[in-house]
Amino acid sequence: MVDKRYDLLSAFQRRRERGRIATDSIHTVEQAQLAELSKQIPDGVAENSQYKYPFQVGYTEQNTDYTLYLIVGDHSERLHWIHTIRSLCVCNTRRPRYHPGAWSARRWACCDGERRSAPGCQIATIWPLPEPQLEILVQKEKPVNDVTRKCPH
Numbered sequence: 001m002v003d004k005r006y007d008l009l010s011a012f013q014r015r016r017e018r019g020r021i022a023t024d025s026i027h028t029v030e031q032a033q034l035a036e037l038s039k040q041i042p043d044g045v046a047e048n049s050q051y052k053y054p055f056q057v058g059y060t061e062q063n064t065d066y067t068l069y070l071i072v073g074d075h076s077e078r079l080h081w082i083h084t085i086r087s088l089c090v091c092n093t094r095r096p097r098y099h100p101g102a103w104s105a106r107r108w109a110c111c112d113g114e115r116r117s118a119p120g121c122q123i124a125t126i127w128p129l130p131e132p133q134l135e136i137l138v139q140k141e142k143p144v145n146d147v148t149r150k151c152p153h
Helices: 004-014 037-039 074-089
Strands: 026-031 053-062 064-072
Touching: 026 074, 053 074, 064 074
Parallel strands: none
Antiparallel strands: 026 053, 053 064
């Protein structure tokens, strides 16, 4: 008998990384509405809560805009991911508008726009502002784990 754990581990080790998104290329991090795409989810799976909480990450790569749709298990996890990604990208140039629906069947599901490059139909959420660079004149002890994100000037 073959150890099932070994089979799963081997399969995991054989998987290849498909790509990365540079955090400085991210311009949109918002909740998404993927109701139109639910037709593509196998029967019986759509009721599972893991497909009910999507969000999107918009980014630009080689002068082309892309949208990555991610699905998490519950609403609080979705909000946590959105907040975390926005915090990492707080210094990025952001888009003022976005499409909450997906591009499918040659139209935007949210507004029926027929051009993929059409401006977003909803106003994007305002992200937190970057922390200002402060000069500390007197500092007796420097914190060991100071990992705050500072924007380059």
